[in-house]
Amino acid sequence: MATSLGLKKPMIAITGSAGKSTTKEMLAAILRRKWKVFKTPANHNLYSHTRNYAKQLKRGSYRAAVLEYGLSAKGHIRLHCQAIRPDISIVTNIGTAHLGSFGGDIKKLIRAKSEIIRYMSPSGMAVYNIDDANSRAMPKGNFRGTLVTVGIQSAKADYRAQNISYGKGGMNFSVKIDGTSQRFFIPIYGRHQVYNGLCAIAVASRLGFTPAEIRAGLRNYTRMQSRLTVRRVPSGALVIDDTYSANPNAAKAAIDVLSAIGGKNKVAVLGNMLSLGQYTKIGHRGVGSYIAKKRVTYLYTYGKYAYQIGSSAVAAGFNSNHWRHFTSRPALHQSLRKHLQQGTTFLVKGSHATNMKQTVLYLVRSKK
Template sequence: MKPLPLQEILGVINGEIVYGDGNFIVKDAMVSHLHRIKMRNTLIFLRKNEAFHVRKVIRYSPYIIVTDKSDEEIKDIEAAGIIRVQNTDDAFWAFTRYYRQLFDLPIVAVTGTCGKTTTKEILSHLLSSTYSIQSTIRSRNATRKSFQYLMGIDENTDAAVFETGLRGPGNLHYHCKVFQPTIGIITTIGVDHLDKCKTLDGYIKAKSEIVAGVRKDGTLILNSEDEHTKKVSLSGFTGEIIYCGTSEEADYRASDIVYGRTGMSFTLHHKDKTYAMYIPGFGKHQIYNALFALAAAHKIGLTLRKAALRMRTFKNVERHLQVEKGKKASTIIDDTWSTNPTSIEAAIDVLESLGNDRKSALLLGNIAYLGDQEKNVYYELGKLIASKKIDTLIAVGKNTKYVAEQAKKDGFKGKVYTADSPARVKKYVENLLDEKTTLLIKGSMMDTELMGLARSLKEK
């Protein structure tokens, strides 16, 4: 955070000093979650209905409290100063808007069902060779993190790249209210978070919040081929829209995609020029992730020639379709970071592409956040798997049996093995592995047991 004198902040939040020094220099700010305070001279926004536990913050004294609590409620609070405001939430948002407006810099907000983390990581990597970047840590993209990331911007920051998570309606609106992004990216939209959004249309509507969230005259970067993204309403958006994909309509277009040993080469077309590109990782979805990042980096000011050189040194994100040597000279594709139907289809495409004449096996774990649509989603996945060239399907989890059942009904020709936990399939999978087998393990970071199984199958 850029250090600010308390006196300057008082005018912004319409606050009154109960006690304390107006010359106090604020070096960080936070709202709620007292256990996340990390430095001295922090401004803490404390709502009237929130408890204050001094033991959580005392070691970071001195700090200042901004609150709408009554005199009686604040009489025992220990702090270097207390600022009284009419409404803590109003004061928090006034401060947030003010702090963001101190910086005239590009901020990119990345959303989508799949590819958020990888797109964010590629873009941060491209820009970091030239610019000082503030970005989301790994995939820690919850709304409660947004304000902390904004506070990470200071006078030395040239640009910011933030991944925006979505559990339900209103989440993207919140992220954008904090970040006020100048560039918004929607990577792709598929079935996810139906527990909160209820239907696919509800989920698309929730993703569409980014359109209104991008600053006036900002830029939207969209997938030119994704059918669900095409349902996002762009009415009222007055900024620039950039499309990425493999179709002729794309402003940043990829062609001539060729698989190599550790990644893919492709030709980038932009306006009347072409550029030779190489991206570590596999799958058409990875090409799209690269295109989104290239378009954003170019918009911010990086030349495409420099971006092409920088792209070669990108390191693929761990457990994102990570291809590694497995036991008994097998090949393991570890995709245990997150899971949903869209990413499963992308992962299977990679399995087919890398499998060639090898035996292929898919170990599929549970999918979270599907609500009462879980069975329907699993049945659709079963139909998809039945149409693919997979030799063995291993369905692991409480309800993944529905995937296996539907696959068999739809004519799946391979072997099928089901179990309720990874521990029950370990021996079966180990016996399956040999030098001619490629195994895709598809799950999420919430399934720690499945992640452990994936680790145990890799060559030490």
């Protein structure tokens, strides 16, 4: 627990292809039940930001820091660690985000992400997702501290979520802590979000926080905007706004949420996924094949690369009459109008630069 870690002022750093900001907010909300905590503002996670945070931490009377370490190239995580050396690290997962910056080579991306373990305090604690093969493959360098695993599928996970269910406004799940099963709720949809909750639970538990304190923090954490935010619009339809960013793994996870909570008509509106480099075509096609296996009623794609999502979905068996592709946003919006009714759920997703938020705003403001 806290004394076994021997940390008077833990510096906690989080990296990963997805879930950094959500995990940070979850963990910070728990720690703030008792402590004054510094956290990365919004998703300002460049190493230049971390250098500035180091100065703020020296001036402030913080009990702990929860930081995001972002990267877009090899060596970026090392620069973060040189600015603020973590005692505790979390790797949420290693997927397809920023894969284009590494020439489509997943092994290079894995090694770049592993810098958080190789350059943190060698006697600290590193948390990672044991269900994720890429995270398991990370080289550990000279790290001789404590490795803590989270998971859903693997029985070997130190913190394993079981009895997972969709509830009103979020996910319910159980985790054994010190041999006793504890029930938790996170106010966000998605089985993949449970992994983020597990990472926060693992660290907070090891720092001595009680299950009751962890429960309260998770239930009240600050939600990030446009990350699986569900809104009911004037027409009676639901809109799942997941427009902050996109990569193939995150797109598939969002489609799972649409399938799970959507009404009679489930409409996926998907824009380009950027920064994939050589993986662009394969990544978009993979999302299309995935859609064909899910309970999606209509598919709308927007942008040059997103065409591959639709064509791949149809090739995998999706009804071709239920797919439409657009390169004009006004035309897309006009076509979506006919679905603005009770019983329809829209999922809107795309890379930030694709500006799919405009489509969300259109749906929210439209009465029919």
